[in-house]
Amino acid sequence: MANQPRISTQPRLLLNTTGVIFEMADEIMPKLDDKGAQKLDTRDTGLPMWTAPVFGRGRTPGKKWSAQMNITIVSAERxxxxxxxxxxxxxxEALPWVSEQNGKTRSGVAFKASGLEVLSGPSALKAA
Incomplete structure (x- = not known):
């Protein structure tokens, strides 16, 4: 029963991506643990996790921004x-986190999605 996903009691912080453009910044890679094995989403689904490096660009008038970020994709297939x-x-969704290491507290926000829908680009041309 150790491999069974847990039911999360945390609220999901789903993000509104209206007015945001996401572009793949590199190839998707398996998300690995410290021993080199692919991580599994043990918290919710039990599925493999993938790292998707993306450029995000907010295009709402008066609130333009850009950032590079990694989004963890939880999916049986790459x-x-x-x-x-x-x-x-x-x-x-946004996943706030806090960790303590060597007496120092660190915190941040991780990003997680259940998949990526291709809107345009090289993969969309192959599918056509």
């Missing part, structure tokens, strides 16, 4: 996207 694809993260 998402079929490639560098340069414009994508839409499905069910994108």
């Amino acid at each position: 998402p079929s996207v490639q560098d340069g694809d414009q994508v839409h993260p499905v069910d994108l």
